[in-house]
Amino acid sequence: MTQFHLHLVSDSTGETLQSMTKAALVQFEGVAPIEHVWTLTRTVRQLDDILDSIEQKPGLVLYTLVNKEMRDVLEKGCQKLNVSCSSVLDPVLAAFSSFLGQEIQQLPGRQHILDQNYFGRIEALNYTMAHDDGQMSEGLNEADIVLVGVSRTSKTPTSFYLAHRGFKTANVPIVPAIPLPQELFSLSNPIVVGLTTSPERLSEIRKNRLLSLHETVDTDYVDRERIKEEVIMARKICTRESWPIIDVSRRSVEETAAQIITLFTKRQEQAGVR
Known part of the structure; x- marks a missing residue:
């Protein structure tokens, strides 16, 4: 089995990120990720702690952060550490934005509103x-x-x-x-x-x-x-x-x-x- 560290960073509960990750991983044989799940990440201070952990246990970083400042901090931090970092929602959000002709709203956890x-x-x-x-x-x-x-x-x-x-x-x-x-x-x-x-x-x-x-x-x-x-x-x-x-x-x-x-x-x- 191929083991690697997988850091999942979310500004909400992390359910979306974990579901998408699970769906992707089943397409690969012989892999056993060691998951580090970071939820409700909404301050730069939290990101600093997360980046410290990523430095100690480098691996793939996937995130669902909608706030631009937070995204920039995480991406630049991962770039300095020379680790791969990707936003899993960007292609979906871009498709909706283009189709609807609307700007993306930066509202973390909006899918969990009590509606x-x-x-x-x-x-x-x-x-x-x-x-x-x-x-x-x-x-x-x-x-x-x-x-x-x-x-x-x-x-x-x-x-x-x-x-x-x-x-x-x-x-x-x-x-x-x-x-x-x-x-x-x-x-x-x-x-x-x-x-x-x-x-x-x-x-x-x-x-x-x-x-x-x-x-x-x-x-x-x-x-x-x-x-x-x-x-x-x-x-x-x-x-x-x-x-x-x-x-x-x-x-x-x-x-x-x-x-x-x-x-x-x-x-x-x-x-x-x-």
Whole structure:
């Protein structure tokens, strides 16, 4: 593994910078950065301390600083230390500035202002927590998205990821011999999406779940033939109700959520056309 020091300097929480860095690093094999994360960097004195650390542990420096004076101090300091220093937002900001015909405003942390979108995400998270795993089925029509599927098909983590993106998301398990809530079949507002996976993978996931709880794995819950029947039953229900189905076997939660958002957006566009 190739190790190197990676300094991430932000004038806000650093979430944007860390997300972009993570997305870039997965494209490189055999690298293990030693991350030094510097958040809420808004004074030259803070930059002096950061530059001292960079001098002791030189490496790549990436930053999201919008204040010109702060940027100049960091860039000139890195130039003196002969270390690479790059602003990850410059190409994006330049593209927006050119397209919109507006100057870039130097307002650090503006994306975290407590605006309508912020409170919308909080409301979505509260709704999702209250409607996890089939709870409060009487409020399903208030959702933006309803996920259905057999046990251990990533319904809960996907629901909370979608909630973090601002979508009120409920999830309802499909369990043999237990009828689904009737409200699920007469929803007018949310899109219903079925999640599924291969019986083999589902069996292994369920075994690991039971082992983590120190419970026996000799049950129908992990039997592949029974699981196969569950998966087929769930698919039949989704097909009958014309609910789209996503196979999560080789998808991360983020990838599954992205496809669900695409389905949701298309549905909204179609509703708008009508």
